Amino acid sequence: MAGVNKVILIGNLGKDPEVRHLDNGVAVANFSLATTESYTNKQGDRVNQTEWHNIVLWRGLADIAEKYLKKGNSVYIEGKISTRKWEDKEGIARYSTDIIADKMTMLGSKQGNTPSSIPNQDTETSTQEPLEESGNDDLPF
16 A cells, blocks of 8 residues: 655744755755744643754755745745665764655745745745735625
C-alpha cells in the first residue's frame, strides 16, 4: 500500500535563506522555520512550545526565497519530510530531517512587510492570484 508524506507548516524564518547554485545552475535555498504552539499547563500558566524545522526550496522557489524572504518573515510551507544520513569529521553517523517544500506562500513579517507588496507571493508550479474582498463583487447571489 502506498503511503502519504505531506507536511503543512506556518511559521517564521529564524534566519535569512542561504541560497547556493549548483554546477548545473539549479538554485537551492535553506532556512530554519519556527512554529510555536501555545497551551495552558495544569498550573494555569500559558506555555509556548517552539519547534524548529529545516526547510529546503529548489529552483524557482529558491529564487523567490533569495529575493524576498528575510529573518522574521511569516510563511506557509507545504512539502514532504526527508531524512538523510551523513558522517561527521570523526566518522560518526549523523541524521538530518528536512522539509522539502513544493509550495510556499509569503504571509508577511514581524517587521511589517505585507504580502501585497510582493508579487506572486503564492508560489508553486502555478501561481494563484489572491482574492480581493471588496464587498461589491457583482455576483447575483
